[in-house]
């Protein structure tokens with residue numbers, strides 16, 4: 201699968217020095233942000249990669265994905281506000297799909313807030329479908345949907 205973000209966006213694996221910027225992007229998007237240490241600790245787990253989208257040398261978005269045997273999971277996907285609706289998330293997921301598929305994964309899972317319409321639209325458009333609900337996962341009354349898609353993701 202290939203993605204088609206804006207021409208001036210570069211996708212590459214994150215390096216150690218990128219993590220402060222990744223934590224800042226995460227903190228701007230979530231009420232309970234992951235710190236730089238949280239992100240590094242997750243990334244240190246086996247079969248895990250962070251793919252960064254860079255625009256004019258500045259981090260604009262990232263996806264963290266973990267693969268184990270024939271399954272993979274999106275642990276985080278965030279696009280900085282100023283760079284949304286440019287196809288970056290779709291391109292990052294395409295790259296994550298390529299990465300996980302090459303390592304033998306055949307299914308991709310993730311969780312998303314029931315009320316997160318932007319993310320749900322994104323995922324449904326790529327072939328994800330709900331497999332179950334986790335009640336109050338993000339707090340009282342804020343349920344999470346577990347979504348699954350076959351790999352490779354459809355373009």
Ligand SMILES: CC(C)(COP(=O)(O)OP(=O)(O)OC[C@H]1O[C@@H](n2cnc3c(N)ncnc32)[C@H](O)[C@@H]1OP(=O)(O)O)[C@@H](O)C(=O)NCCC(=O)NCCS
Pocket residue numbers: 229277278279280283284285286287288289290291311312313316317318319321322323325
């Ligand atoms: C959800 C998120 C990752 C989307 O990133 P993005 O780079 O703006 O998404 P894309 O530009 O690749 O959009 C792909 C598709 O997703 C859907 N989509 C994205 N943003 C949307 C929005 N605000 N409203 C409705 N649909 C939306 C659309 O179907 C879009 O396709 P289109 O532009 O051709 O209509 C981004 O809004 C974000 O980082 N949100 C905060 C963090 C978050 O919720 N992460 C996901 C947690 S599971």
